[in-house]
Amino acid sequence: MHIQDQINAYLASQQEPKRTDLLALHQRMLQLLPNAKLWFLDGTDESGKVVSNPNIGYGQFTIRYKDGTAKEFYQVGLSGNSKGISVYIMGLEDKQYLPQHFTTRIGKAKVTGYCIAFNALKDIDLPVLEEAIRYSIGQSSTG
Numbered sequence: 001m002h003i004q005d006q007i008n009a010y011l012a013s014q015q016e017p018k019r020t021d022l023l024a025l026h027q028r029m030l031q032l033l034p035n036a037k038l039w040f041l042d043g044t045d046e047s048g049k050v051v052s053n054p055n056i057g058y059g060q061f062t063i064r065y066k067d068g069t070a071k072e073f074y075q076v077g078l079s080g081n082s083k084g085i086s087v088y089i090m091g092l093e094d095k096q097y098l099p100q101h102f103t104t105r106i107g108k109a110k111v112t113g114y115c116i117a118f119n120a121l122k123d124i125d126l127p128v129l130e131e132a133i134r135y136s137i138g139q140s141s142t143g
Contacts, residue, residue, distance in 0.1 A: 084119035
């Protein structure tokens, strides 16, 4: 199945109002990163075991591990989960940047070194989320 078809099926499988929120965020990501590589991770490992929630990914960068290995991965990810929505911002060197710069401005969200999690889109300040995403694109941009 083509990646966009997988993304569409994933979005359609979500319950309302999360479906509408995820679709709005997906459309916004396509506007912010119009030429970005699209990813869809179904949440299973090579053996088919569920290891995470499904993720839609945008852009790409190289994860470099301490053991010297590396792999390509998405730059920004979007996932629905049992508590709401998570936006994963990958590739930031400073894991304190997101919490220090966005926690007090974004609204009702939990902000960690690489994730902004919230219950619903109405709970956050969307321009502040977009600012965090644009910052990450500037820091690790391979788009």
